[in-house]
Amino acid sequence: QITLKESGPTLVKPTQTLTLTCTFSGFSLSTSGVGVGWIRQPPGKALEWLALIYWDDDKRYSPSLKSRLTITKDTSKNQVVLTMTNMDPVDTATYYCAHQGPVANWFDPWGQGTLVTVSS
């Protein structure tokens, strides 16, 4: 059974850097073709893809946020970390991490999500 869980601060101040950790089980990020992605959802709004890291350390970013995002993995700890710099109140959202299987281009399953509020 694959599970993922996001962790990190619930409140950050404007201009600060957000660091979120996705801890997963049930799969290995060293398995060929596997990836872990980050998706966010502002309250009452739609989903927005942010970043994805593959088993071979290939990294993909949303072009609109690329300058602010960094995604890394620690295979030994079964963790993926997303950092987002220069946080703004518009970045207030629930942040999800999700598994992507080999030869898949969809996300399944997803973590429960973590709500991050950006406010001074």
Next chain:
Amino acid sequence: EIVLTQSPGTLSLSPGERATLSCRASQSVSSSYLAWYQQKPGQAPRLLIYGASSRATGIPDRFSGSGSGTDFTLTISRLEPEDFAVYYCQQYGSSPEYTFGQGTKLEIK
């Protein structure tokens, strides 16, 4: 960037009725690269359909997906009370690799 437009924004139906949700892409999308998700309040999205028409593991057969090119459809043949939720389509393409539609809210009439 491929933009996905879902319609209607809100669909009001009764249990037992048939639901038809639309997802239209601004450019042609490979059928292999189109997925549908269901999201209930306070929950993470759940994969329903991938490859435009393949049901994910554990998804009831009342859910079906179809379409090609720029027009895709999610159909729920007979609505159950637990099907009332928000539905999103998602495509895989290039830069950005992944985009989602704005969602269709399926509510009880």
